[in-house]
Amino acid sequence: MPIQKVTKEEILTKSLEVFRHRGYHNTSMNDLAHAVGLLKGSFYHYFDSKETLMKEVLMSVNILLQEEVFPIAYNSNLPIQERMETMLKRFSKTVFNKEGGCIVGNTILETVNLYPQFKEVLQEILTGWTNALTHLYSYTHAPENAKKLAEQSIMEYEGAIMMAKLYGESYYYKDCYIRTMERLKA
Amino acid sequence: MPIQKVTKEEILTKSLEVFRHRGYHNTSMNDLAHAVGLLKGSFYHYFDSKETLMKEVLMSVNILLQEEVFPIAYNSNLPIQERMETMLKRFSKTVFNKEGGCIVGNTILETVNLYPQFKEVLQEILTGWTNALTHLYSYTHAPENAKKLAEQSIMEYEGAIMMAKLYGESYYYKDCYIRTMERLKA
Amino acid sequence: MPIQKVTKEEILTKSLEVFRHRGYHNTSMNDLAHAVGLLKGSFYHYFDSKETLMKEVLMSVNILLQEEVFPIAYNSNLPIQERMETMLKRFSKTVFNKEGGCIVGNTILETVNLYPQFKEVLQEILTGWTNALTHLYSYTHAPENAKKLAEQSIMEYEGAIMMAKLYGESYYYKDCYIRTMERLKA
Amino acid sequence: MPIQKVTKEEILTKSLEVFRHRGYHNTSMNDLAHAVGLLKGSFYHYFDSKETLMKEVLMSVNILLQEEVFPIAYNSNLPIQERMETMLKRFSKTVFNKEGGCIVGNTILETVNLYPQFKEVLQEILTGWTNALTHLYSYTHAPENAKKLAEQSIMEYEGAIMMAKLYGESYYYKDCYIRTMERLKA
DNA sequence: TATGAATGAGCGTTCATTCAT
DNA sequence: GATGAATGAACGCTCATTCAT
Numbered sequence: 001m002p003i004q005k006v007t008k009e010e011i012l013t014k015s016l017e018v019f020r021h022r023g024y025h026n027t028s029m030n031d032l033a034h035a036v037g038l039l040k041g042s043f044y045h046y047f048d049s050k051e052t053l054m055k056e057v058l059m060s061v062n063i064l065l066q067e068e069v070f071p072i073a074y075n076s077n078l079p080i081q082e083r084m085e086t087m088l089k090r091f092s093k094t095v096f097n098k099e100g101g102c103i104v105g106n107t108i109l110e111t112v113n114l115y116p117q118f119k120e121v122l123q124e125i126l127t128g129w130t131n132a133l134t135h136l137y138s139y140t141h142a143p144e145n146a147k148k149l150a151e152q153s154i155m156e157y158e159g160a161i162m163m164a165k166l167y168g169e170s171y172y173y174k175d176c177y178i179r180t181m182e183r184l185k186a
Numbered sequence: 187m188p189i190q191k192v193t194k195e196e197i198l199t200k201s202l203e204v205f206r207h208r209g210y211h212n213t214s215m216n217d218l219a220h221a222v223g224l225l226k227g228s229f230y231h232y233f234d235s236k237e238t239l240m241k242e243v244l245m246s247v248n249i250l251l252q253e254e255v256f257p258i259a260y261n262s263n264l265p266i267q268e269r270m271e272t273m274l275k276r277f278s279k280t281v282f283n284k285e286g287g288c289i290v291g292n293t294i295l296e297t298v299n300l301y302p303q304f305k306e307v308l309q310e311i312l313t314g315w316t317n318a319l320t321h322l323y324s325y326t327h328a329p330e331n332a333k334k335l336a337e338q339s340i341m342e343y344e345g346a347i348m349m350a351k352l353y354g355e356s357y358y359y360k361d362c363y364i365r366t367m368e369r370l371k372a
Numbered sequence: 373m374p375i376q377k378v379t380k381e382e383i384l385t386k387s388l389e390v391f392r393h394r395g396y397h398n399t400s401m402n403d404l405a406h407a408v409g410l411l412k413g414s415f416y417h418y419f420d421s422k423e424t425l426m427k428e429v430l431m432s433v434n435i436l437l438q439e440e441v442f443p444i445a446y447n448s449n450l451p452i453q454e455r456m457e458t459m460l461k462r463f464s465k466t467v468f469n470k471e472g473g474c475i476v477g478n479t480i481l482e483t484v485n486l487y488p489q490f491k492e493v494l495q496e497i498l499t500g501w502t503n504a505l506t507h508l509y510s511y512t513h514a515p516e517n518a519k520k521l522a523e524q525s526i527m528e529y530e531g532a533i534m535m536a537k538l539y540g541e542s543y544y545y546k547d548c549y550i551r552t553m554e555r556l557k558a
Numbered sequence: 559m560p561i562q563k564v565t566k567e568e569i570l571t572k573s574l575e576v577f578r579h580r581g582y583h584n585t586s587m588n589d590l591a592h593a594v595g596l597l598k599g600s601f602y603h604y605f606d607s608k609e610t611l612m613k614e615v616l617m618s619v620n621i622l623l624q625e626e627v628f629p630i631a632y633n634s635n636l637p638i639q640e641r642m643e644t645m646l647k648r649f650s651k652t653v654f655n656k657e658g659g660c661i662v663g664n665t666i667l668e669t670v671n672l673y674p675q676f677k678e679v680l681q682e683i684l685t686g687w688t689n690a691l692t693h694l695y696s697y698t699h700a701p702e703n704a705k706k707l708a709e710q711s712i713m714e715y716e717g718a719i720m721m722a723k724l725y726g727e728s729y730y731y732k733d734c735y736i737r738t739m740e741r742l743k744a
Numbered sequence: 745t746a747t748g749a750a751t752g753a754g755c756g757t758t759c760a761t762t763c764a765t
Numbered sequence: 766g767a768t769g770a771a772t773g774a775a776c777g778c779t780c781a782t783t784c785a786t
Binding site: 375400401402413415416421422 | 754755756757758759763764765
């Protein structure tokens with residue numbers, strides 16, 4: 001009887017890590033298969049192509065964010081500051097990683113011109129993130145300003161993770177966090 | 187003298203464009219050669235490897251910036267605002283491109299963990315940029331703050347170019363410009 | 373089980389033949405693959421480089437000699453003359469071939485300065501051969517002389533195979549056999 | 559006015575050295591050109607192909623041997639022993655080299671099956687050598703035996719140079735010299 | 745004569761993918 | 766479900782050779 005060595009979820013989780021570290025084009029199906037303890041051929045029982053796999057990786061990230069991270073911003077039981085803080089921490093844990101950077105940013109820069117299916121998901125992620133931040137900033141700022149502040153925070157975060165990767169330092173990222181919190185104050 | 191179809195400079199310029207659009211790993215030597223009107227093999231008269239070529243592309247960008255762009259910030263004949271404005275425009279023209287994004291940011295995210303030689307040059311570029319901005323902000327802010335503002339501007343710019351690439355819109359980038367100018371005021 | 377067109381052993385055997393005929397550098401992976409009925413790329417399931425393949429070819433020859441040919445010299449159930457005769461014939465069948473010459477000699481001359489891993493195996497082969505001959509000559513000669521006679525026989529054999537290749541004649545080789553046998557007599 | 563940087567002779571001498579060290583197929587036209595201080599393209603003013611060049615290298619060796627080395631064997635002004643001794647030394651200086659081995663032996667094993675033009679010259683060389691040795695041995699042995707002894711000496715020499723190359727030792731070669739001299743005695 | 749840019753075929757190797765078992 | 770052998774195209778790179786200057 002066929003034994004199942006891994007679940008689709010495990011593959012997605014491990015693949016996310018490998019893609020984040022090595023980038024899309026520089027990661028081979030072999031790399032991914034080995035990372036999850038399968039042989040190359042077995043991979044194709046779960047995903048019919050490298051593109052499909054990457055798309056599903058991105059989608060699983062999106063689902064996690066939309067279901068468990070962004071909703072925090074709309075949880076009216078918590079104070080605004082706490083919502084922001086918690087959300088940022090959960091967000092970071094999901095998409096950032098000091099060594100490999102941000103799977104979202106990495107994938108945008110590397111693939112967005114080449115793979116429209118990736119673009120869709122990536123846009124959903126960033127739109128969800130923007131909306132969540134906009135919502136929080138709306139408590140203390142005019143709607144138009146709130147949106148701009150949200151975008152500004154996101155851009156800074158992505159820039160910060162880039163600097164962190166380049167210099168091997170994390171303070172860019174911390175400064176960014178502080179400014180994002182500061183902006184919550186009227 | 188043998189017939190010369192291209193100059194090394196042309197190769198660097200065209201290669202920059204191809205790398206920016208397609209990324210490092212997804213660009214083949216064939217792509218590059220065709221872009222300059224040569225055959226793959228002929229390329230190796232100018233560069234002895236893809237890595238060397240990319241490094242020289244990055245170095246040529248660095249030299250241009252260090253010699254012609256960053257010095258603008260230190261030109262005491264011009265008012266500060268004008269220095270900032272001119273420098274930002276020249277900088278953008280050099281490293282940004284709406285379709286392909288920023289060669290610096292793209293290359294950091296895709297290769298910095300893999301190619302230490304690239305990292306060096308990329309660090310020089312970002313350090314030069316940071317210093318130039320810090321210098322300008324120093325006129326109106328305390329030294330420590332000036333540095334933070336410079337870094338913030340850079341991070342925003344890199345984030346903005348990412349958003350521009352993802353959504354095909356350029357207003358992120360314009361907002362970023364406005365904020366960078368605003369920060370010049372005490 | 374996937375369809376298997378060849379075994380690793382078959383590859384080694386066929387590759388030995390191709391290397392012997394065409395030499396190491398003049399043999400392409402394509403040549404080798406076609407000789408065993410595979411495509412170039414498929415070869416890399418069995419060997420991860422041309423060097424590795426050649427090394428394994430040489431090692432398989434070494435193992436065959438050490439396990440099945442040289443032991444004949446030490447088989448005290450047989451008369452000395454018969455041991456020598458049988459061993460030489462088995463040896464010839466293993467490493468010589470009128471058209472391509474001697475895989476050992478060919479590879480020494482072509483690669484020994486360039487590939488230390490090959491050198492090791494080739495030395496083991498020649499040392500084994502020298503020892504076996506020395507052992508046989510020891511029955512009728514003083515130890516020091518026995519070693520010299522062994523070396524002399526080996527050198528003659530390698531020279532003979534070279535002459536045979538150059539002139540397309542095999543009598544050099546036969547003379548060599550006769551002299552090697554003659555030397556057994558006190 | 560065109561300056562001539564090298565003579566054809568120099569090219570042949572330098573190329574001989576490179577071919578001896580690196581073998582025929584593993585030597586590139588670039589290697590050869592650099593060894594003589596020319597650029598690749600300039601080489602083709604002297605030789606219209608790599609094959610032609612190698613053939614001329616071998617021919618120049620042949621001419622040297624036929625004109626200056628083998629005649630020593632027929633010089634009736636000198637005692638036989640001295641003729642042999644002088645000839646062997648001159649021969650060694652011409653075709654052997656401890657590091658690279660024997661250009662004749664190397665080239666036979668690597669190319670004789672592939673390049674008939676090389677074979678011709680190589681046969682001439684070995685025939686000339688055989689004749690010279692046969693002539694000397696004829697003084698003390700019956701004609702038929704003299705020929706066999708000549709061949710035996712040659713084979714040993716080629717085998718000895720192979721062993722020397724494999725083990726990095728030169729005593730094989732010296733033993734060979736001693737035996738070749740010994741055989742001169744009735 | 746010497747150059748060096750250009751060619752085009754071929755090299756060793758890697759890859760995403762297929763599929764019989 | 767998992768294997769691993771096989772494919773065929775593509776990769777980065779090297780090569781012998783050509784030829785305008």
